Amino acid sequence: MARIIVITSGKGGVGKTTSSAAIGIGLASKGHKVVLIDFDIGLRNLDLIMGCERRVVYDFVNVINGEATLNQALIKDKRISSLSILPASQTRDKDALTKENVGKVLEELGKTFEYIICDSPAGIEAGAMMALYYADEAIVTTNPEVSSVRDSDRILGMLSSRSRRAELGLEPIKEHLLLTRYSPKRVAEGEMLSVEDVVDILAIPLLGVIPESPAVLKASNAGEPVILDTESDAGKAYQDVIERLLGETVEFRFLQLEQKSILSRLFGG
Amino acid sequence: MADSSIEFKGTSFTLSVLHLKTLKLADIRTNLVKKVAQAPDFFYLFPVMVDIEEVDFSFDYQAIKILLEELKFTFIGFTGSVSKEQRSLIRELGYSFLNAAKVGVPSKKKNNDDVIETKYKETETIRENRLYGDKIHRGQVRSGQQIYAKEQNLVVIGSVSAGAEVIADGNIHIYGSLRGRALAGAKGHHQAQIYCQNLEAELVSINGNYWLSESMNKHWGSPVYIQLTGAELTSSKLI
Numbered sequence: 031m032a033r034i035i036v037i038t039s040g041k042g043g044v045g046k047t048t049s050s051a052a053i054g055i056g057l058a059s060k061g062h063k064v065v066l067i068d069f070d071i072g073l074r075n076l077d078l079i080m081g082c083e084r085r086v087v088y089d090f091v092n093v094i095n096g097e098a099t100l101n102q103a104l105i106k107d108k109r110i111s112s113l114s115i116l117p118a119s120q121t122r123d124k125d126a127l128t129k130e131n132v133g134k135v136l137e138e139l140g141k142t143f144e145y146i147i148c149d150s151p152a153g154i155e156a157g158a159m160m161a162l163y164y165a166d167e168a169i170v171t172t173n174p175e176v177s178s179v180r181d182s183d184r185i186l187g188m189l190s191s192r193s194r195r196a197e198l199g200l201e202p203i204k205e206h207l208l209l210t211r212y213s214p215k216r217v218a219e220g221e222m223l224s225v226e227d228v229v230d231i232l233a234i235p236l237l238g239v240i241p242e243s244p245a246v247l248k249a250s251n252a253g254e255p256v257i258l259d260t261e262s263d264a265g266k267a268y269q270d271v272i273e274r275l276l277g278e279t280v281e282f283r284f285l286q287l288e289q290k291s292i293l294s295r296l297f298g299g
Numbered sequence: 300m301a302d303s304s305i306e307f308k309g310t311s312f313t314l315s316v317l318h319l320k321t322l323k324l325a326d327i328r329t330n331l332v333k334k335v336a337q338a339p340d341f342f343y344l345f346p347v348m349v350d351i352e353e354v355d356f357s358f359d360y361q362a363i364k365i366l367l368e369e370l371k372f373t374f375i376g377f378t379g380s381v382s383k384e385q386r387s388l389i390r391e392l393g394y395s396f397l398n399a400a401k402v403g404v405p406s407k408k409k410n411n412d413d414v415i416e417t418k419y420k421e422t423e424t425i426r427e428n429r430l431y432g433d434k435i436h437r438g439q440v441r442s443g444q445q446i447y448a449k450e451q452n453l454v455v456i457g458s459v460s461a462g463a464e465v466i467a468d469g470n471i472h473i474y475g476s477l478r479g480r481a482l483a484g485a486k487g488h489h490q491a492q493i494y495c496q497n498l499e500a501e502l503v504s505i506n507g508n509y510w511l512s513e514s515m516n517k518h519w520g521s522p523v524y525i526q527l528t529g530a531e532l533t534s535s536k537l538i
Contacts (some may be wrong), residue, residue, distance in 0.1 A: 180442055183460045187441030231478070233439055233458065 032140035035147050035166035037208075038189075040181030042076045042152030044173045045210035049268075050149035051079045052257035055167070057145055058113035068118035069161035070151035071127065073103070077117045080107065081253025091119035091126045093135060100138055109258070110151050114143070125161050150213045154188060163194050167204040169237060172225040173211045177233055182207075186232065206237035208271065214287045225285060235255055238271035240264050241284040275279035310354055316378060317367075317400075324362055347372045348397065352379035355371045360392055431469035438464055440479065450486075461501060470494070477503075486529075493525040494537065508532055 037050045047068075054066040068076035071091065077083040082105050088098035093116070100116075106112040116139075119126075139146055150161035162168065168189050172182040189203050190196055196203075209228055216222040229236055245262030249255060257272075259265040263284050270280045319327065335342045349363055360377070366373045389396050434448035436455045442462030446453065452532030453467035458475035465471055466482045469491055473481070476497035484491030484506035491505050496520055503510050505527045512519075515534065522537035 183442040185463070186439075187444050187463075190438070190441070191444075230476075231458075231460065240322060 032136075032143050033167065034136060034140075035145060035167045035169060035171045036150055037171060038150040038158060038162055039152065039171040040154060040158075040177070040183075040185035041070060041173070041178040044171045044178055044255050045208075045240065046152075047075045047079050047149055047257065048250065048293045049169065049171055049208060049210065049240070049271075050147055051255035052082075052265075052268040053271065053275070054113055054115075054147050055107070055110060055255045056257050056268060057147075057275070058107070058110045060276065061112065061273065063112045064145045065091050065114045065116060065139055065144045066147050066149060067116045067139075068149050069127075069157055069208075070149065071122060071157060072120065073151065074118035074120050076115065076149050077105075078253065079255060080115055081252055082107070082115055083253070086117045089117045089119040089122075090135075091122040094126055095133045100135070110153050114292075125156075125216070127156070129150060129163060132160055133164060150157050154184060158185070158188070159188070159192060160187055162203075163192070165189070165193060166195075167206065169206045169208050170232070170234065171208045171210055172228060172232070174209060174225070174228055176219070176223070179223065179228055182232060186234065205234040206275075207232055207234045208237050208240070208256055210240040210279045211242045212239045212284070214285060217264050218287055225282075237274055238267060239282055239285060240267045240271075260299060314346055314348050314375065316348045316350045318352075319354050319358075319363070322354055322358055322485055324359065324366065327363065328366055331366065337429050343371050343375050346375055348378045350379040351377050351385070352381060356385055360394060364394065372436070434467070436465075439475075442479070443456060447485075458497075459495075467491070478502075482509075487525055491527075494523070496522045496537070498523045498534070503532070505532060 037046045037053070039046050050066055054064050058064040066076060067090065068075070069076050077086055085105050088103035092098040092101070093100055094105045099192070104114045104116055107115065108235060130284045146166065148161045150158040161184075170182050170186060172178050186205060189205060193203055195201065207229065209225060212225070213222055225236065225239060241263045243256075243262055243264035245259050245264045246256050249259055256262065256264045257268040260269075267284055270283060273280045321327065332387040347367060349367070350531055351358060351360075364374050364503070367391050370373040376397050377389050416462055431450060431452045434451040434453050436446055436453065439457040440446055440459045440463040442460045446466065448467035448469065450468050451471035453465055453471045455465060455471070455473045455475065457483050459465055459477050459479040459481065461497065463477040463479035463501060464482070465479070466485050468484070468486045468488060471481050471483045471493045472489075473495040475495070475497035477500045479500065481493050481495070481500060482504040483493050487506055489506050493503055493505065495500070498515055498521060500515065501512055503515075503525055505525065508527060508530060510532050514532075518534045520537060523534045524537055525532055525534045527533075
């Protein structure tokens with residue numbers, strides 16, 4: 031049975047879809063069979079970030095309604111064959127999703143894939159609840175910013191009370207903190223919450239810190255998930271996240287201000 | 300499994316005691332009528348005990364009960380430090396006699412009345428606190444969550460996030476940071492206290508008396524306990 035990971039946050043625009051795409055590519059690159067599901071019905075983005083928006087024929091809602099099979103709807107990634115994407119519907123209502131029919135789709139996917147990554151929409155309404163309901167693990171994406179931290183705390187409360195594991199009294203969802211858009215310079219200046227501040231408030235294990243990076247915007251627009259940009263700091267940070275997800279201990283990079291040597295300052299770079 | 304449709308529980312109530320200083324019913328009546336007229340709504344069905352320590356054996360117990368009921372009090376029974384004979388007489392007449400709770404060290408010096416008063420007031424307080432068991436919550440209390448320890452003290456092993464609420468009829472102990480709201484003594488327990496390892500609360504309240512964060516500057520960020528001194532909240536450093 032597959033491992034179901036939900037990428038959630040509460041707050042919008044913090045980097046859930048960016049992270050889902052990066053983690054999907056990362057896990058699949060390690061040889062695992064991974065499927066990415068976009069749960070944001072009506073505001074689908076995952077296909078854009080993955081660069082497969084021109085190949086969407088059938089979507090999640092079509093599969094639920096029996097209008098298409100999973101095989102017809104799943105899009106194989108052109109870069110890594112063990113990665114597939116199940117896009118969301120752009121035109122339908124999210125009321126089409128119910129716990130039962132979502133559960134059935136996940137069960138079917140679990141027969142072929144090792145990891146099912148659910149890209150959650152923002153908020154705490156039905157869409158987000160549906161994405162987290164069946165999760166075994168949760169990656170709570172947070173910006174080092176007060177409203178994002180508050181909303182992440184709220185979603186953590188929901189994970190521990192409204193998920194299937196909570197309802198059935200099973201082992202609780204494994205929670206991870208993914209801190210995105212981190213700027214060590216602004217932390218040093220006292221403008222931004224530090225890693226320690228956020229971890230102190232949310233009290234869940236830190237999975238990774240992704241630095242604020244121009245590479246992310248570049249990646250979105252090109253449809254090439256940032257983890258493939260191996261030169262960029264964000265790309266490298268996501269590589270570290272994959273290692274940690276798979277159980278390796280990796281030191282946290284990009285937390286300190288880079289001290290540029292006099293030579294590099296003189297000659298740039 | 301023991302099946303019971305009823306259960307007797309020992310519960311403390313604060314009851315008002317009417318101390319009689321004279322045997323003359325007419326005087327008692329005049330004074331009582333005056334008192335009730337000051338706040339008729341407050342005294343309507345007001346439960347009252349009658350202390351007969353200063354009246355003698357020949358007192359008309361039935362008359363005072365009738366008088367009180369006529370003035371719409373709820374007569375509970377008699378009390379006071381009286382002889383065994385007087386107590387038996389009252390029981391024979393069909394009235395309840397209750398001893399005020401005097402748990403703790405009994406002072407043999409009966410002339411030192413103040414000492415006895417204070418001692419039994421203190422122990423009554425401790426008894427009130429011990430009435431509550433503990434509800435233990437393990438883990439963080441997250442934003443949007445609410446924990447209510449009904450007729451219990453609350454112990455939280457974890458922090459209380461901003462936007463979360465913990466409420467108890469008894470005391471609240473937080474082994475972590477308090478960043479949300481904590482309301483102790485929710486049902487009127489004036490002696491309830493709040494303890495936490497890091498005070499960064501949005502609101503603390505004991506029996507309805509509350510502080511917002513702006514009043515917590517003295518011990519903000521420290522381990523504190525908060526209690527009511529009279530009608531004012533006070534915070535003290537824990538360690």
